[in-house]
Amino acid sequence: ERSYIFAETPVCPLSPSPINTLSSLPSSPLLSSSSSSSSMAFSSFTAFLLLLSTVSVAFLLLIRRTRYRRMGLPPGSLGFPLIGETLQLIGAYKTENPEPFIDERVARYGSVFMTHVFGEPTIFSADPETNRYVLQNEGKLFECSYPASICNLLGKHSLLLMKGSLHKRMHSLTMSFANSSIIKDHLMLDIDRLVRFNLDSWSSRVLLMEEAKKITFELTVKQLMSFDPGEWSESLRKEYLLVIEGFFSLPLPLLSTTYRKAIKARRKVAEALTVVVMKRREEEEEGAEKKKDMLAALLAADEGFSDEEIVDFLVALLVAGYETTSTIMTLAVKFLTETPLALAQLKEEHEKIRAMKSDSESLEWSDYKSMPFTQCVVNETMRVANIIGGVFRRAMTDVEIKGYKIPKGWKVFSSFRAVHLDPNHFKDARTFNPWRWQSNSVTTSPSNVFTPFGGGPRLCPGYELARVALSVFLHRLVTGFTWVPAEQDKLVFFPTTRTQKRYPIFVKRRDGGLSST
Ligand code: HEM
Structure with missing residues (x-):
């Protein structure tokens, strides 16, 4: 099985990559065996860490969403931790047609929704009455x-x-x-x-x-x-x-x-x-x-x-x-x-x-x-x-x-x-x-x-x-x-x-x- 892994690894003949060098050495079964198993252990550990962090992030996002819903906040998505939806917003506004950024969210959540842009959670209003209320209550609310x-x-x-x-x-x-x-x-x-x-x-x-x-x-x-x-x-x-x-x-x-x-x-x-x-x-x-x-x-x-x-x-x-x-x-x-x-x-x-x-x-x-x-x-x-x-x-x-x-x-x-x-x-x-x-x-x-x-x-x-x-x-x-x-x-x-x-x-x-x- 070991030799199969090395034999089948695609190797560019022009680049002396470590794998290439290793595979061309007269192989010591002991060396091959320990290196292969440690690399497998490393990959499994990395995969485990990745899985763990994905699950943790998903879990934290779920907790955050549930907490926000209980607080009575408008629906919406806060996007990725820290950057939120900032990149999506900037990406849209750098094109000739930025409207989908708002249209998609209004269609999904309604005209008042929650997002996270420029480093802060933000309530986004596409609703004229809400806008009026916000503007008129400047200095009060x-x-x-x-x-x-x-x-x-x-x-x-x-x-x-x-x-x-x-x-x-x-x-x-x-x-x-x-x-x-x-x-x-x-x-x-x-x-x-x-x-x-x-x-x-x-x-x-x-x-x-x-x-x-x-x-x-x-x-x-x-x-x-x-x-x-x-x-x-x-x-x-x-x-x-x-x-x-x-x-x-x-x-x-x-x-x-x-x-x-x-x-x-x-x-x-x-x-x-x-x-x-x-x-x-x-x-x-x-x-x-x-x-x-x-x-x-x-x-x-x-x-x-x-x-x-x-x-x-x-x-x-x-x-x-x-x-x-x-x-x-x-x-x-x-x-x-x-x-x-x-x-x-x-x-x-x-x-x-x-x-x-x-x-x-x-x-x-x-x-x-x-x-x-x-x-x-x-x-x-x-x-x-x-x-x-x-x-x-x-x-x-x-x-x-x-x-x-x-x-x-x-x-x-x-x-x-x-x-x-x-x-x-x-x-x-x-x-x-x-x-x-x-x-x-x-x-x-x-x-x-x-x-x-x-x-x-x-x-x-x-x-x-x-x-x-x-x-x-x-x-x-x-x-x-x-x-x-x-x-x-x-x-x-x-x-x-x-x-x-x-x-x-x-x-x-x-x-x-x-x-x-
Ligand atoms: C097409 C031209 C203009 C547009 C679209 C525009 C738009 C706006 C908007 C939307 C606000 C409100 C900002 C807020 O509520 O935070 C504002 C505030 C302001 N505008 Fe204009 N504006 C224009 C031209 C001008 C001109 C020519 C002047 C010069 C006198 C001016 C002076 C101001 C000032 C000083 C404020 C701040 C008011 C405050 O915070 O009390 N604007 N402008």
Whole structure:
């Protein structure tokens, strides 16, 4: 039997493997016998260990599942120990069609289920009522929760991390700087001017996502500190881009160069902004005319904020509006390019507005208010793109939802994406169809099911600003240019929703000829 084992072992004649060497030796029966039996004993022991660990893991999982069921938790699977279902989630979101991850679990467990992602057990909600309950009870039953790596980049006084009455006060201060009357009276002109300024510099091939980012950054800097685009804002933007990359990197300073660079860039951004804050304080003390921007409002606030608090606050606003608004601009153009009928109708709407004005005349608030189809396009882009796919919260106490218990300290993920793409709430939910917003019958309760800007006390304070910026951008784009995609580009959803190649397009000015810088 022994010799049979050796004789039949497949051996590559070119590789002097130990087996090959051993089998070619004049065999001592004693040697062969002891080596063979010890190797068999080793294999049996390994197999036994494997079996034992598999049984133990299965047993532990069973105990865990029974315990969780007794606790009244929603059904679901916590996946593998430690990593849970994180790899399945990331795997799905790196493809063009991440929906099966949610669809399969909703079909198996219902719209509120338990999973384990990013190192923690998490209650996942694909249910609009649960989402609303979670968002509305911010600060009472749930609170927002970010990993420490993100908090370091945001700064400890960031609005995104503030809690309680200070959060309430600062949230409404931010709202007061991005609401409709401020946009109407001040920002509308700036938005139109900055969009035109950027589009005027377009050459024949542009990376749309990069252009949209430039516009968004310049717009935010203007809104916050009244600075026009120039060298200062461009060098700030370069540092700032490194900070943004840090949000999506491995948050370990020793291992990740990107994260280390982000922390360094965050310091530089803070230093540059601190200089601005100090100068403005000096100017105000010297009696200079007060500017009508966010910085002026922060300096005048009753709380008497320190420079550090103001800088963290400004960084939060730069972060919150940047990726989001620029991505939505890019995706609106992508979806319209892929839906020619919608693009034609949009063009018609904007040409009518332009026909009433001279070429150099700016867009006004009343023009924005006469773009009904554009608003359908904006809504539909938000619904399909899901730039913010949902929000994480942490239960501050044991909470009962829909007959299930969420234990204190557990994470909840309220998925907007799952609701926006659910055929029970939107007919043909996975098709880009701006016309659905022309009739109210498409959704049962829009305020509940359509939440691209979140809700409750943390409702996005920039929601109107983002809508206006996108509408103005579309106006200038469709009236000034025609375009075709320069390359095939596809959507991915991890770590953020974006197109893989930053959406390269060939543009042509509508007044003839290729656009030139
Ligand atoms: C398409 C563009 C945008 C989308 C989809 C978006 C979405 C959101 C969402 C879903 C939240 C809620 C986060 C949560 O509940 O934890 C949020 C919060 C926030 N957004 Fe936006 N946003 C956009 C543009 C902007 C802009 C232009 C600004 C600039 C003023 C802005 C500033 C903020 C701030 C400061 C918060 C934090 C509010 C708080 O925690 O109290 N956003 N945004």
